Every structure is written in C-alpha cells, then in structure tokens.
Amino acid sequence: MSARTIVVGAGAAGIGAAGAAKAADPGGEVVVFTDFEDAAYSPCGIPYVHGKEIPDFEALFLASKQNYVEQGIDIRYTTVVESIDLAAGRVAIAGSQPVGFDRLVVCTGFDYADPGVPGSDLQGLYYVKNIRRAMEWDKVLDLVKTAVVIEATPLGLEMVTALAHRGIETHLVDPHPWALAEATDPDIVGPVQESWAEMGVKLHFNTTLERFVGETKVRAVRTSEGEIPADLVVVCTNKVPNARLAEAAGLQTGSTGGLVVDETMVTSRPGVYAAGDCCELVHGVTMVPIQGLSGSHAYAQGKVAGINAAGGHRRYQPVYVPWGMVAGKWMIGGVSFGETLATALGVPHVVGIAEGISRARYYPGVKKLRVKLLAEPGSLRLIGAQLVGQEGIKERADFLAMAVKTGITLEDLAWMENVYSPPIGALGEPIAAAAQNGLSNVAP
Amino acid sequence: MSARTIVVGAGAAGIGAAGAAKAADPGGEVVVFTDFEDAAYSPCGIPYVHGKEIPDFEALFLASKQNYVEQGIDIRYTTVVESIDLAAGRVAIAGSQPVGFDRLVVCTGFDYADPGVPGSDLQGLYYVKNIRRAMEWDKVLDLVKTAVVIEATPLGLEMVTALAHRGIETHLVDPHPWALAEATDPDIVGPVQESWAEMGVKLHFNTTLERFVGETKVRAVRTSEGEIPADLVVVCTNKVPNARLAEAAGLQTGSTGGLVVDETMVTSRPGVYAAGDCCELVHGVTMVPIQGLSGSHAYAQGKVAGINAAGGHRRYQPVYVPWGMVAGKWMIGGVSFGETLATALGVPHVVGIAEGISRARYYPGVKKLRVKLLAEPGSLRLIGAQLVGQEGIKERADFLAMAVKTGITLEDLAWMENVYSPPIGALGEPIAAAAQNGLSNVAP
Numbered sequence: 001m002s003a004r005t006i007v008v009g010a011g012a013a014g015i016g017a018a019g020a021a022k023a024a025d026p027g028g029e030v031v032v033f034t035d036f037e038d039a040a041y042s043p044c045g046i047p048y049v050h051g052k053e054i055p056d057f058e059a060l061f062l063a064s065k066q067n068y069v070e071q072g073i074d075i076r077y078t079t080v081v082e083s084i085d086l087a088a089g090r091v092a093i094a095g096s097q098p099v100g101f102d103r104l105v106v107c108t109g110f111d112y113a114d115p116g117v118p119g120s121d122l123q124g125l126y127y128v129k130n131i132r133r134a135m136e137w138d139k140v141l142d143l144v145k146t147a148v149v150i151e152a153t154p155l156g157l158e159m160v161t162a163l164a165h166r167g168i169e170t171h172l173v174d175p176h177p178w179a180l181a182e183a184t185d186p187d188i189v190g191p192v193q194e195s196w197a198e199m200g201v202k203l204h205f206n207t208t209l210e211r212f213v214g215e216t217k218v219r220a221v222r223t224s225e226g227e228i229p230a231d232l233v234v235v236c237t238n239k240v241p242n243a244r245l246a247e248a249a250g251l252q253t254g255s256t257g258g259l260v261v262d263e264t265m266v267t268s269r270p271g272v273y274a275a276g277d278c279c280e281l282v283h284g285v286t287m288v289p290i291q292g293l294s295g296s297h298a299y300a301q302g303k304v305a306g307i308n309a310a311g312g313h314r315r316y317q318p319v320y321v322p323w324g325m326v327a328g329k330w331m332i333g334g335v336s337f338g339e340t341l342a343t344a345l346g347v348p349h350v351v352g353i354a355e356g357i358s359r360a361r362y363y364p365g366v367k368k369l370r371v372k373l374l375a376e377p378g379s380l381r382l383i384g385a386q387l388v389g390q391e392g393i394k395e396r397a398d399f400l401a402m403a404v405k406t407g408i409t410l411e412d413l414a415w416m417e418n419v420y421s422p423p424i425g426a427l428g429e430p431i432a433a434a435a436q437n438g439l440s441n442v443a444p
Numbered sequence: 445m446s447a448r449t450i451v452v453g454a455g456a457a458g459i460g461a462a463g464a465a466k467a468a469d470p471g472g473e474v475v476v477f478t479d480f481e482d483a484a485y486s487p488c489g490i491p492y493v494h495g496k497e498i499p500d501f502e503a504l505f506l507a508s509k510q511n512y513v514e515q516g517i518d519i520r521y522t523t524v525v526e527s528i529d530l531a532a533g534r535v536a537i538a539g540s541q542p543v544g545f546d547r548l549v550v551c552t553g554f555d556y557a558d559p560g561v562p563g564s565d566l567q568g569l570y571y572v573k574n575i576r577r578a579m580e581w582d583k584v585l586d587l588v589k590t591a592v593v594i595e596a597t598p599l600g601l602e603m604v605t606a607l608a609h610r611g612i613e614t615h616l617v618d619p620h621p622w623a624l625a626e627a628t629d630p631d632i633v634g635p636v637q638e639s640w641a642e643m644g645v646k647l648h649f650n651t652t653l654e655r656f657v658g659e660t661k662v663r664a665v666r667t668s669e670g671e672i673p674a675d676l677v678v679v680c681t682n683k684v685p686n687a688r689l690a691e692a693a694g695l696q697t698g699s700t701g702g703l704v705v706d707e708t709m710v711t712s713r714p715g716v717y718a719a720g721d722c723c724e725l726v727h728g729v730t731m732v733p734i735q736g737l738s739g740s741h742a743y744a745q746g747k748v749a750g751i752n753a754a755g756g757h758r759r760y761q762p763v764y765v766p767w768g769m770v771a772g773k774w775m776i777g778g779v780s781f782g783e784t785l786a787t788a789l790g791v792p793h794v795v796g797i798a799e800g801i802s803r804a805r806y807y808p809g810v811k812k813l814r815v816k817l818l819a820e821p822g823s824l825r826l827i828g829a830q831l832v833g834q835e836g837i838k839e840r841a842d843f844l845a846m847a848v849k850t851g852i853t854l855e856d857l858a859w860m861e862n863v864y865s866p867p868i869g870a871l872g873e874p875i876a877a878a879a880q881n882g883l884s885n886v887a888p
Binding site: 012042044045048053054059060062294295296297299300316317319320321322323324325326331333360361362363364391392393394395396397398399401402403405406408412413415416417418419420421422423424425427428429431 | 761806807868
C-alpha cells in the first residue's frame with residue numbers, strides 16, 4: 001500500500017513540500033490541509049494590489065485547484081487540523097474523521113506578534129495575510145482617508161508605501177529610531193524615509209503604541225507621543241512562528257518559539273518534518289537560530305522537507321538571508337546584518353562604504369547606489385552588507401549572500417572584474433569601491 | 445629631483461595609470477602624451493549618441509582639461525610619440541624635442557583589424573573611436589539612408605542597434621553563423637537577432653566581405669552573397685593590440701600581438717609598464733593569453749601599472765571577463781565562455797540551462813531571463829556562463845565572474861539563497877534553476 005504524506009498548511013512551505021514529496025515518490029499519497037479557501041497564491045503580492053501597482057488579486061494566483069488535482073496532490077481547503085497525534089500517526093480534523101499518516105510535514109506558518117495593547121479586538125484592524133480578506137479590505141481602502149501602520153517591519157514598509165501610493169494619508173508608528181531598525185542602518189534607510197516624507201507620509205519613530213481607540217471600530221491609535229486619528233490600522237508587527245499545533249503534539253521548539261529542525265528539516269520526532277515560518281533556522285554567520293524569513297526560504301525548506309519525508313536525501317544549509325524590497329522611492333536590501341545589528345550582537349567588524357552609480361554617468365536612467373560592506377577584522381571575510389539604490393539591488397544582495405557564505409573577502413571584492421557597458425553598468429562597480437574603502441579603513 | 449613618469453596614450457588605461465602614478469607618488473612628475481584632442485571622455489558612449497539614446501557628445505566627457513591640471517597631471521594633447529628609446533630613457537615627439545623619462549607606461553590601445561579587402565581607402569568607411577570624428581560622423585548619419593555594419597563584434601552589435609534605432613536601414617555582414625559567435629551560443633543571441641529583424645535590420649550571416657565598392661566614396665559592399673548598397677559602412681572588426689611603438693622599441697609581444705606583461709603589468713623590460721588594449725592578459729580558466737577586453741579592464745590595469753611604476757605594489761589578477769551589453773531589444777552577457785567556444789577550445793564541460801523571470805510573475809515590468817551555466821565535469825566548478833534578458837544581466841555576470849574565479853560549484857549555485865520581493869525578484873532565482881538543471885544533467 002502506498003505511503004500517505006500529510007502536509008499541514010498550504011503556504012509556500014506546504015506547497016513546496018507537497019510537490020517535492022509527490023515528485024520524490026510518485027506512488028505515494030499526498031494530502032494537504034489548509035484552513036483557507038485557497039492555496040498557491042502569492043501573499044507577498046497583496047501590498048502591491050493595495051498600492052495599485054498590480055491591477056487585481058486574480059493576478060496573484062499561481063496555479064488553479066485543478067492543477068493540483070492533476071499533479072495528484074489532494075488539497076483539503078477550509079479544513080482545520082485540530083490536533084496531531086504522533087503516537088497514533090493521525091491528525092484530528094474539525095467536524096470530520098481523523099486522518100492517518102505515514103509521514104507528516106508541519107508548515108503552519110506565522111502569526112503577527114500580539115501588539116499587546118488594549119483595543120486589539122476592535123474592528124478596523126487589518127492583519128495582511130489571507131487573499132480573500134485582502135480582497136474585502138481592498139474595498140474598505142477606497143473609503144479610508146487616514147491609516148496608521150503599526151511598526152516598520154518589512155511588511156510595514158511595503159504597506160506604508162502602498163497606502164501612500166494609493167493616496168491615503170498614512171502614518172507610520174514604530175518604537176525604534178528609524179525604519180527596519182533591526183536590519184538596517186540609518187544611512188541606508190534614510191533616503192527611504194525622505195522619500196516617504198515627499199509622498200506625504202507622517203513618520204512617528206521612537207513612538208510606542210499604547211492603545212487602539214474606539215468603541216466597536218477603531219477611530220485612533222494612542223501613542224507615547226499623542227493620539228493619531230485613523231480610519232484603519234494595519235498591524236505589521238514582527239512575524240512569530242505559529243507552532244502551537246506541533247508544540248501541543250510534543251515537538252520541540254527553540255529560543256525563537258519556532259520548531260527545532262535539523263538540516264534535513266526533521267523535527268525532534270523522527271519522520272516528522274517541518275518547514276517555513278513555523279521553524280527556526282541557523283544563521284550561517286552567528287550560528288544563532290532565527291525565524292521569520294522569506295517566501296523563497298519557506299519554499300526551499302518545503303522542498304527539502306518534502307523530499308526527505310518521501311525518503312530522499314537533501315540538506316538545507318545555514319542561512320545568510322539576502323533580502324531586498326521597494327520602500328518609498330528606493331530599493332533597499334542586504335545580507336546578514338548591518339552595522340547597527342552587528343554592534344548590538346557584539347560581532348566585531350570593519351566597514352567599507354561607497355556611493356556609486358548603476359549605469360554610465362551620462363546614460364539615461366542612471367541611478368545612485370550606496371553600498372556598505374561589513375567584514376570580519378583580520379580575515380576580512382565579508383559578514384554582511386546593505387544596499388540602497390533604484391536598480392540592481394536584488395541581484396547584488398544575492399551575490400553578496402553567496403560571498404558571505406563562501407568566505408569571499410574585501411580583497412576579492414575590491415579587485416573584482418565588472419561588466420562595463422554604458423546602458424547597464426558603470427566603469428567601476430560600487431561593491432568594489434566599497435570594498436576598497438573598507439581596505440583603506442584597515443590599512444596599517 | 446622628482447622622477448618623471450611618461451604615459452603614452454590617454455584612454456582608460458592611460459588616464460588610470462597617470463592618476464594612480466600621481467596618487468602613489470605625489471612629488472613625481474606625470475606627463476601623458478596623446479595623439480588626440482581630448483582625454484577622459486567615454487568612447488564607449490559613442491554608439492548611444494549615434495542611436496539618440498544620449499542627447500549629445502558633451503555628456504561623454506568625464507573631466508575637464510583644467511581638472512587634470514589641478515591634479516598635477518600634464519597632458520600633451522595632439523602630440524604624437526614617434527618612437528621610444530628605452531636605453532636612453534626618452535621618447536621622440538613629432539615636431540618637438542625628445543622628452544626623458546624615469547618610468548614609462550605604454551597605453552597605446554587598439555586598432556580595428558584590417559578588413560583585408562580592396563577599397564578600404566574609400567571615403568564613407570567609419571571606424572568608431574575618436575569623439576571628434578564621431579561628432580563629424582554623427583552629422584553624416586543624418587543624411588544616411590542605408591548603412592552596412594561589418595562584423596558582429598560587441599561594437600558591431602551596439603552600432604547595428606544604434607543605427608536601427610535612428611531609423612537607418614541597417615545591414616549586418618558577418619562571416620559567422622550568428623552574432624558574436626566567438627563569445628555566445630545561438631540560443632543566447634537568438635532573441636537579439638529576432639529583435640533586430642523586428643527593428644528592420646537585414647542580417648547577413650555566413651557572409652564574407654569581398655570588397656568595398658565605389659570610386660572615391662563607398663556606395664556598396666560586395667560580399668560572398670552579393671552586393672549591398674550602402675551610403676555608409678561602419679567597420680567593426682575585432683580589436684587588435686596597437687603595440688607598434690613598443691615593439692619597435694624592443695618590448696616583447698605575445699601570441700595575440702599584445703605586449704607581454706606580468707601580474708605587476710611590467711613589460712619584458714624592467715621599469716617599463718603597459719596596460720589596456722595594447723597588452724595581452726592571462727585568462728583565469730584556460731591560462732591562455734587574451735586581448736581586447738573592456739574599458740573597465742583597461743582602467744583597472746592602468747591603475748595597477750601606474751601604482752607599480754611609481755614604486756608601489758599592486759598585482760593584477762587573471763581575468764575571467766564578465767561582459768554584458770544591450771543589443772536589439774535585449775541585454776546579453778556572460779563570463780569566460782559559452783558552449784560553442786568551450787567546445788572549440790576542447791574544454792570539457794557540463795551545461796545547465798533555465799528560463800526564469802526577473803520579478804514576480806505578476807509584477808509589472810517582469811522580464812524573461814535565460815541562464816546557461818558551464819561547469820567542469822567532476823568538480824562541477826563553474827567555468828562559464830551566458831545570460832539573455834532585459835534586466836539584471838550586468839549584476840548577474842559580475843556575480844558569476846566571481847563565482848568562476850573563486851571556485852563556486854553548481855551545487856553551491858543550485859541551493860543559493862535569493863531575494864524574493866515581487867517588484868525586484870522572483871520566488872526562484874534563474875541562476876539557481878540553471879544550476880539545478882546542470883546537476884540533473886550529471887546525475888548518475
């Protein structure tokens with residue numbers, strides 16, 4: 001009889017796991033449970049529909065339900081897994097019979113951190129996650145004059161940009177001194193903040209949220225710096241792992257609250273795998289567990305978990321976390337950590353900074369680009385990077401993540417070869433210039 | 445008394461050498477001789493002024509003559525060095541007294557290979573090089589109805605694109621079966637050729653040039669496939685090193701005709717340096733000497749030569765030659781070699797290919813991207829790559845050049861982390877997909 005793999009959750013990790021398990025063992029049965037009405041859409045696209053960069057939500061669907069049927073993947077929509085019985089090898093389903101499994105992959109994703117203030121049960125608080133809810137909220141946005149975004153997380157930055165782009169008076173409230181303060185330095189995110197100001201966004205940094213104000217529906221947020229009227233509040237607190245189901249079943253969680261997995265994505269229980277935002281992963285530089293990575297990470301982890309669950313052999317490697325996004329009128333990105341975080345973690349580092357350009361100085365569309373590199377003193381191995389510019393950010397972040405991973409040094413980067421062609425690249429590469437600056441900072 | 449460095453030539457290499465020599469030894473005298481009226485403009489920008497992407501030639505000037513005066517660099521414009529006397533340590537100047545030197549850097553650049561057919565003394569043959577001549581030719585272009593570009597070299601590709609963009613009926617004549625055949629494969633350059641056809645360009649591949657036809661002025665080119673009428677012919681043959689002056693002085697040239705230099709850019713004569721297109725350099729994969737690289741290479745070599753001439757210590761490393769350009773409606777690029785060249789050279793290789801996208805599938809402006817990777821069998825170290833797309837080509841080519849240089853493998857690339865953010869990067873990175881394809885091609 002064929003083995004049955006159950007995947008709990010149908011986000012990027014769950015879909016990755018289901019597809020990989022089916023591919024690795026085509027004779028096996030793959031059943032996916034999801035609380036939601038859909039699978040395989042891109043939640044990461046939601047802010048851009050709200051911002052009107054993308055015309056409609058339909059564009060975000062990646063594959064039809066029929067498509068999964070044809071792949072032989074059995075997705076049970078709007079089906080809530082209530083508990084997992086590891087000893088008996090079955091999951092309990094709300095309003096239905098339990099379903100047994102031979103292999104299990106837990107992909108239960110994330111929750112937004114509880115803002116922890118009164119009023120969080122009011123109407124008018126929007127947590128961006130599910131596409132059906134997003135479609136409803138999008139209609140609400142047509143009526144909204146003033147919105148407050150809570151916390152300058154990656155989603156917060158996207159939502160501020162989207163709401164401002166849509167013409168809504170937007171306030172950003174964040175307890176830190178600048179946006180994305182845990183990941184960026186002020187010189188990197190400064191241009192983003194200036195561009196928001198140009199777009200009319202009101203920035204409230206060093207400002208603590210105290211309460212959501214209203215009777216049944218939110219009408220303001222109260223902060224340490226006063227009250228801000230709001231027709232809508234978008235709660236963009238940090239992502240925290242949703243590991244409740246797995247934890248209740250006895251699977252081990254770590255310091256971040258995420259499920260502990262090894263490099264095969266197996267949990268503390270042999271044969272039970274996990275992937276995506278419900279897990280914690282090891283950071284390649286610090287070797288400290290981290291959580292809350294990207295959809296690309298979740299999908300890749302899902303594939304590893306699915307292959308291994310189906311009897312294959314694939315290892316997921318420590319993460320260095322290249323990241324990038326559009327915020328305001330800029331693109332920002334990086335890898336591992338910036339100066340602020342490295343200092344906070346006590347990681348010794350030397351810094352190299354350069355301002356460069358993305359094309360020949362005289363070529364139409366040329367954009368400025370600031371590159372900041374962090375290296376380990378002595379070895380000069382790259383340990384982190386940050387970028388702000390208007391093109392070529394994602395590709396450089398990917399490159400620098402590989403550089404961190406493979407031990408490339410400031411010396412290597414300082415004398416790197418680069419493409420020079422007026423419409424696509426300048427005579428000198430800004431990464432090389434930043435590395436040369438770093439070398440000059442450590443010269444004897 | 446301060447030492448005098450003479451630099452012969454004021455292109456990217458010469459300007460790089462002069463600036464570096466002055467910086468390394470501020471008390472030293474630096475004199476640059478150039479045949480031309482100007483220094484420090486970007487000849488690489490000329491095709492884009494002809495193509496009307498850039499409004500005027502003034503934009504191409506990088507620095508004013510006064511700027512060099514202020515730096516303490518003495519540039520002698522329209523001054524022809526007739527010979528070099530290494531034993532006496534002086535250069536002979538046309539119509540003037542010889543000038544002595546303590547240190548010499550030869551940066552005499554390139555010539556276009558002689559087309560080697562009758563009629564090459566006719567008027568109406570344009571060799572793109574000097575900005576003053578380009579200004580004159582640009583006026584001619586206003587009157588040209590039909591132009592023929594000879595050879596699908598990198599400049600040839602740029603000029604075909606520029607002339608077509610300007611609305612001139614453009615023919616491309618090349619003896620190879622496809623464009624840039626020594627560097628690319630047909631699947632990479634195919635989209636470029638299709639886009640030229642859409643732009644009205646007439647492509648004549650597998651076609652040998654036989655003669656330029658006309659009395660005093662060219663009116664046609666005769667080829668192995670017939671005669672093509674032409675108001676103008678742009679001769680874009682391969683670049684060959686211009687090492688005449690140095691060779692006559694007794695400096696050694698190599699198999700490519702370029703000056704032989706070691707990693708310090710010193711020639712066969714101690715104390716005499718050379719940089720740029722007049723030299724040959726070692727290719728990092730094959731260790732074979734090559735010549736005719738980019739302005740970025742020339743500038744970097746000039747800096748190394750200048751620093752070492754002034755008593756410093758800097759090494760220039762073997763080259764892996766990332767390249768990239770806009771051609772037709774596409775960007776193409778790569779590093780080291782493609783499948784065709786690797787096969788011709790007898791370099792064993794495995795291939796990985798993928799078609800990917802540059803942003804989320806649903807995000808406006810998303811572009812297709814084809815990635816082709818070549819790796820050494822067994823070790824799976826990357827040895828070459830080619831790319832065709834419409835954004836992110838230069839940055840990926842730079843990354844892959846560093847990957848070739850540092851021994852990164854298909855395994856490393858297959859499981860690389862990548863930035864995923866809908867406006868700037870897709871869920872999966874096309875480089876990773878190509879590497880996965882390569883692994884599947886070598887799987888046992």
